[in-house]
Amino acid sequence: MKGIYKFNFDNVLKDKIGETGISVDEIDELRDFTNLAKANVTKKYEKGDLGFIEVLNEDLEIYEEVKELSKEFDYIIIIGIGGSILGSKAIHQGIYGSSNTYHPKVFYLDNSDPEKIYETLKAVKLEKTLIFVISKSGNTVETLANYFVIKKHMDKNNITPAKPNFVAITGGGLLQKIADKEGYMCYKVPENVGGRFSVLSAVGLAPLACLNVDIHNLVKGAKKMNDICQTDNIFRNPALLNSLIHYKMDNTGKKISLMMPYIGRLHQFGMWYRQLWAESLGKDGNGQTPVIALGATDQHSQLQLYMDGPEDKIMTFLKVNTFKQDYSIETDYDSDLKGHKLSELINSEQLGTEKSITEKGIPNVKITLSELNEYTLGMLTYAYELQTAYSGELFCINAFNQPAVEHAKKLSHAVLKGSIKEKSYNEIKIE
Numbered sequence: 001m002k003g004i005y006k007f008n009f010d011n012v013l014k015d016k017i018g019e020t021g022i023s024v025d026e027i028d029e030l031r032d033f034t035n036l037a038k039a040n041v042t043k044k045y046e047k048g049d050l051g052f053i054e055v056l057n058e059d060l061e062i063y064e065e066v067k068e069l070s071k072e073f074d075y076i077i078i079i080g081i082g083g084s085i086l087g088s089k090a091i092h093q094g095i096y097g098s099s100n101t102y103h104p105k106v107f108y109l110d111n112s113d114p115e116k117i118y119e120t121l122k123a124v125k126l127e128k129t130l131i132f133v134i135s136k137s138g139n140t141v142e143t144l145a146n147y148f149v150i151k152k153h154m155d156k157n158n159i160t161p162a163k164p165n166f167v168a169i170t171g172g173g174l175l176q177k178i179a180d181k182e183g184y185m186c187y188k189v190p191e192n193v194g195g196r197f198s199v200l201s202a203v204g205l206a207p208l209a210c211l212n213v214d215i216h217n218l219v220k221g222a223k224k225m226n227d228i229c230q231t232d233n234i235f236r237n238p239a240l241l242n243s244l245i246h247y248k249m250d251n252t253g254k255k256i257s258l259m260m261p262y263i264g265r266l267h268q269f270g271m272w273y274r275q276l277w278a279e280s281l282g283k284d285g286n287g288q289t290p291v292i293a294l295g296a297t298d299q300h301s302q303l304q305l306y307m308d309g310p311e312d313k314i315m316t317f318l319k320v321n322t323f324k325q326d327y328s329i330e331t332d333y334d335s336d337l338k339g340h341k342l343s344e345l346i347n348s349e350q351l352g353t354e355k356s357i358t359e360k361g362i363p364n365v366k367i368t369l370s371e372l373n374e375y376t377l378g379m380l381t382y383a384y385e386l387q388t389a390y391s392g393e394l395f396c397i398n399a400f401n402q403p404a405v406e407h408a409k410k411l412s413h414a415v416l417k418g419s420i421k422e423k424s425y426n427e428i429k430i431e
């Protein structure tokens with residue numbers, strides 16, 4: 001499997017967007033600054049802190065066992081939240097789209113919304129369902145709650161699949177205890193792999209292997225990107241260059257990082273990126289708010305704001321050259337569309353938007369993939385992981401923790417236990 005990845009940064013340059021931009025010379029002058037960031041990431045990796053790089057060397061044969069087991073099942077449920085599920089969702093959608101017409105069918109339980117679990121239970125036959133329960137900490141309440149509800153439902157209704165149907169992927173906590181006690185097949189999340197950086201570890205690879213994603217090519221793409229990004233030449237290192245561009249733009253008030261894929265299959269990738277960028281860099285008053293829009297759909301809903309609203313955005317266009325299916329537009333009516341393909345239309349819309357955004361002086365970069373397959377998706381995913389690690393260094397932020405989220409989790413627990421009650425003094429109530 002092959003594919004080409006192109007990173008284009010013309011439209012952040014001063015000669016394209018004016019004074020808000022950056023020049024090639026300025027980028028070059030920041031060589032020491034960017035090389036230090038890169039060297040710090042390497043140091044952390046050598047110290048054993050960056051498991052998301054280490055996992056590239058993992059033996060993928062370990063996933064054969066669960067893949068074999070999955071052949072007994074028609075449905076897969078993945079239970080997890082945040083970094084424990086967004087990656088597999090993004091990669092699966094990146095390869096298969098969101099129609100869920102393939103075998104096995106997949107369902108994601110990533111919320112404690114009772115209606116969602118009800119709908120899922122109605123859509124699957126549990127005796128034919130392989131269920132992944134994924135949580136690095138092993139203690140995330142939404143994940144445990146969904147597991148407990150499904151387990152009880154199976155026990156109460158005497159649902160006994162031909163083969164054991166729970167697989168735990170965890171680094172410890174209550175989930176590990178449950179897996180040990182119940183004898184579940186279990187994959188480990190290494191301590192040094194942060195949840196949102198875990199898609200290329202067991203967290204993503206075990207379920208994806210069962211969903212017929214070619215994980216070998218996925219990792220191969222990531223390794224290729226890792227090799228490419230070993231260079232200190234920033235103009236040859238897309239992760240480092242994009243990191244610097246976002247850093248410089250942040251410094252000039254571009255506090256929103258807007259990602260706009262022009263293919264539906266990358267929409268979930270945007271959602272994965274949203275967590276990665278937000279949780280890694282949103283600290284101590286820093287951080288760019290990631291926003292995801294889908295081209296061309298959101299041109300007709302958001303573009304007015306992007307072009308004419310606050311000048312606080314840097315945009316990333318994601319584009320693919322080849323679509324898996326295509327249609328030519330044929331009509332007897334007099335129309336500019338006549339004789340064109342849908343792929344030409346969507347890519348023209350991308351370029352048209354890019355041109356008008358650039359004319360407005362809004363900085364934007366573009367990643368073009370020759371096609372969207374496991375290999376190119378592996379390159380894309382890993383480039384963003386590395387870019388986020390570099391950005392942590394540039395912004396002097398620990399990109400690998402999430403203290404504010406931990407605090408909110410504690411308060412939610414306190415509410416559940418009854419030690420915090422909802423009180424409101426100022427509200428409008430209408431009956």
Ligand SMILES: O=P(O)(O)OC[C@H]1O[C@H](O)[C@H](O)[C@@H](O)[C@@H]1O
Nearest residue numbers: 082083084135136137140195405
């Ligand atoms: O994998 P888990 O331990 O269940 O954590 C799931 C998620 O929980 C928290 O909300 C963290 O902020 C996320 O970074 C994490 O991905």
